[in-house]
Amino acid sequence: GNSVTQMEGPVTLSEEAFLTINCTYTATGYPSLFWYVQYPGEGLQLLLKATKADDKGSNKGFEATYRKETTSFHLEKGSVQVSDSAVYFCAHIRSSGGSNYKLTFGKGTLLTVNP
Amino acid sequence: SQTIHQWPATLVQPVGSPLSLECTVEGTSNPNLYWYRQAAGRGLQLLFYSVGIGQISSEVPQNLSASRPQDRQFILSSKKLLLSDSGFYLCAWSFGLVVDEQFFGPGTRLTVL
Numbered sequence: 001g002n003s004v005t006q007m008e009g010p011v012t013l014s015e016e017a018f019l020t021i022n023c024t025y026t027a028t029g030y031p032s033l034f035w036y037v038q039y040p041g042e043g044l045q046l047l048l049k050a051t052k053a054d055d056k057g058s059n060k061g062f063e064a065t066y067r068k069e070t071t072s073f074h075l076e077k078g079s080v081q082v083s084d085s086a087v088y089f090c091a092h093i094r095s096s097g098g099s100n101y102k103l104t105f106g107k108g109t110l111l112t113v114n115p
Numbered sequence: 116s117q118t119i120h121q122w123p124a125t126l127v128q129p130v131g132s133p134l135s136l137e138c139t140v141e142g143t144s145n146p147n148l149y150w151y152r153q154a155a156g157r158g159l160q161l162l163f164y165s166v167g168i169g170q171i172s173s174e175v176p177q178n179l180s181a182s183r184p185q186d187r188q189f190i191l192s193s194k195k196l197l198l199s200d201s202g203f204y205l206c207a208w209s210f211g212l213v214v215d216e217q218f219f220g221p222g223t224r225l226t227v228l
Contacts, residue, residue: 034216036219042221042222043121043205043207043219043220043221043222044159044205044207044219045219046216046217046218049216089158089159102161102174103149103161103217105158105159106158107158108158108159
């Protein structure tokens with residue numbers, strides 16, 4: 001079946017540290033991949049996305065590359081800030097036709113960045 | 116531009132009481148609409164989706180129901196709440212079903228006591 005597995009948190013870093021949050025997926029077909037971010041007390045916002053193999057999504061200093069061979073979409077940022085503290089969700093949705101429209105989320109990873 | 120609203124923002128209800136959460140979208144027509152529940156430590160679970168007025172699909176059997184009385188209005192209901200219904204409920208919309216980004220509302224925190 002379709003699923004998304006991301007590293008369990010919480011992750012605690014100091015400001016300017018390097019961030020990696022691992023995400024792997026299982027899916028039939030060729031899903032589009034997403035990272036969503038949820039700041040405290042708010043809904044989810046799309047952070048970045050990639051729709052085909054080897055695509056790199058990027059936004060606000062975050063990057064993730066669609067790796068079909070390893071079925072991964074790891075999130076990275078070279079230098080985190082306190083304002084990056086949030087819960088990060090990896091997700092996928094099928095890009096081919098059919099009735100499988102569902103956006104499948106990982107369980108989320110809580111990131112706390114300390115000054 | 117499009118906006119999505121949810122209310123109430125927080126709700127505390129006793130077990131066995133009814134529930135009605137409302138979601139509205141502005142600035143677009145005929146959106147696809149979704150209800151998710153976010154339980155602690157369990158990620159997001161899709162509860163219902165709708166592709167048009169009166170068209171509701173349920174993803175998981177549960178104590179909840181959804182309705183879409185107008186194009187941009189999506190309502191989540193229950194006749195009798197259970198303790199297990201506690202959680203953070205998120206409404207979302209998208210332009211299309213398959214690959215499109217979904218845009219989320221601010222959420223409703225429901226506590227059932």
